[in-house]
Amino acid sequence: MTLCAIAPPETMLPREIQVTTAGRSRPLAALPSPLDLDALVPSAGPWEMEIGFGKGRFLLAQAAACPERRFLGIERAGKYFRLAAARAGRRGLGNLLLLEGEALFVLATALPGAFAQAIHIYFPDPWPKARHHRRRLLDAESVDLVLRALTPGGCLFFATDFLPYGERVREVLASHGALSVSEIEVGWPEGPRTNYEAKYVAEGRSIVRLEARTAAGAPGLHPRGAPWVLAATAPDPVGGPREEAR
Numbered sequence: 001m002t003l004c005a006i007a008p009p010e011t012m013l014p015r016e017i018q019v020t021t022a023g024r025s026r027p028l029a030a031l032p033s034p035l036d037l038d039a040l041v042p043s044a045g046p047w048e049m050e051i052g053f054g055k056g057r058f059l060l061a062q063a064a065a066c067p068e069r070r071f072l073g074i075e076r077a078g079k080y081f082r083l084a085a086a087r088a089g090r091r092g093l094g095n096l097l098l099l100e101g102e103a104l105f106v107l108a109t110a111l112p113g114a115f116a117q118a119i120h121i122y123f124p125d126p127w128p129k130a131r132h133h134r135r136r137l138l139d140a141e142s143v144d145l146v147l148r149a150l151t152p153g154g155c156l157f158f159a160t161d162f163l164p165y166g167e168r169v170r171e172v173l174a175s176h177g178a179l180s181v182s183e184i185e186v187g188w189p190e191g192p193r194t195n196y197e198a199k200y201v202a203e204g205r206s207i208v209r210l211e212a213r214t215a216a217g218a219p220g221l222h223p224r225g226a227p228w229v230l231a232a233t234a235p236d237p238v239g240g241p242r243e244e245a246r
């Protein structure tokens with residue numbers, strides 16, 4: 001019997017994850033892991049991260065309005081990533097780092113822990129079918145991986161128009177030992193933050209907006225987190241706090 005390797009067509013190959021700062025892109029694989037964020041965006045400013053930034057309206061506006069802070073965005077859709085990266089380059093935003101890739105993969109493999117004072121997730125794909133729920137950015141299985149990036153006392157901001165997903169995220173966050181959760185009933189003080197929010201507000205849709213703050217020094221992983229996430233987020237080998245959290 002002869003075995004031969006068949007190369008998948010170009011379109012089936014995963015795109016190489018790109019890292020873009022100040023108009024310069026390079027492959028993630030060429031950089032150290034975890035990424036040295038201070039080397040990529042040198043400054044003493046605190047970090048904020050947006051996951052799934054789409055066309056980048058919120059992220060780019062924040063980076064322009066707050067030059068004393070640093071912003072990191074993750075977006076897996078190449079079309080949107082390139083659009084936002086081109087806009088950032090034209091605007092000369094030196095306090096912005098953009099990563100093109102799947103957020104949970106990037107969080108697990110490339111980003112350090114406890115670097116972001118704020119994480120923003122607005123109108124993530126809701127994956128409404130039950131068999132697809134495991135693809136959601138925020139669920140019991142993934143929440144620890146996302147929260148791992150927050151500094152103690154940091155804050156996660158979330159919004160969705162898909163109300164069952166909003167309910168589920170509220171439940172997952174509220175049952176997390178490290179978080180105190182509040183709902184922003186009347187909208188953000190400054191008005192809609194993203195393109196999707198502006199569109200849905202104009203259409204009069206209901207929106208769930210949540211703010212979840214980590215208590216400084218709080219222990220804890222989500223009690224229903226999946227073992228693979230716990231393995232990626234917990235520093236201890238078997239027998240440590242991971243076991244207690246189950």
Ligand SMILES: C[S@@+](CC[C@H](N)C(=O)[O-])C[C@H]1O[C@@H](n2cnc3c(N)ncnc32)[C@H](O)[C@@H]1O
Nearest residue numbers: 052053054075076077102103122123194195196
């Ligand atoms: C519905 S759009 C919302 C865009 C923007 N946040 C807004 O509110 O206007 C969701 C975006 O999140 C991105 N996205 C969804 N899941 C992602 C993931 N796991 N990793 C990276 N990006 C993701 C999608 O590619 C898409 O651009």
